[in-house]
Amino acid sequence: MKPVAKTKNNESERGSYLLEASLVTLLLFGLMFLLVDLSLVLFTKATLEAAVREGVRFAITDQLAANQSYLNDSIKQVVQQHALGMLNGPNGACKISINYFNPATGLPDVGTGGDVVEVSVVGYAYTPVGVLKSSIPMSITASSSDVMESCPLAGCPPASNPSPPTCP
Secondary structure, three states, rough: OOOOOOHHHHHHHHHHHHHHHHHHHHHHHHHHHHHHHHHHHEEEEEEEHHHHHHHHHHOOOOOOOOOOOOOOOOOOHHHHHHHOOOOHHHHHHHHHEEEEOOOOOEEEOOOOOEEEEEEEEEEEEEOOOOOOOOOOOOOEEEEEEEEOOOOOOOOOOOOOOOOOOOOO
């Protein structure tokens, strides 16, 4: 066998392997971070949907949570407990919206037995961590609704707090 003679062409291609490897690595890391971002967005959306679903499940029973005097405050407490820390504190409670509707007319109502209760998280801001990182966070919304049971013999608890906490 003859030894392969080095030519000027072989020496000039040596640096191109490093450049190609760098570009492929950069592309793979970009795709990996994109996958992480999309996974976290889906996880956040699913978590908020589960939290509002638990809030509705609690609301339809017309009961109050411990240390609460109003149904809306109880529902917000349940949603916050099931949101895995995403809605903690007063700012998180301000993102939770509770509405009652008359099932026959569809008009807003006060939240007594037989009404439709809708619990939603509106405007939860998710900031991506990788490739999608931008100065504008993504807004995530989740909603759930169901028909409330008849009021217990003691009567329905008051739904709205007459002096609700202020939202920033």
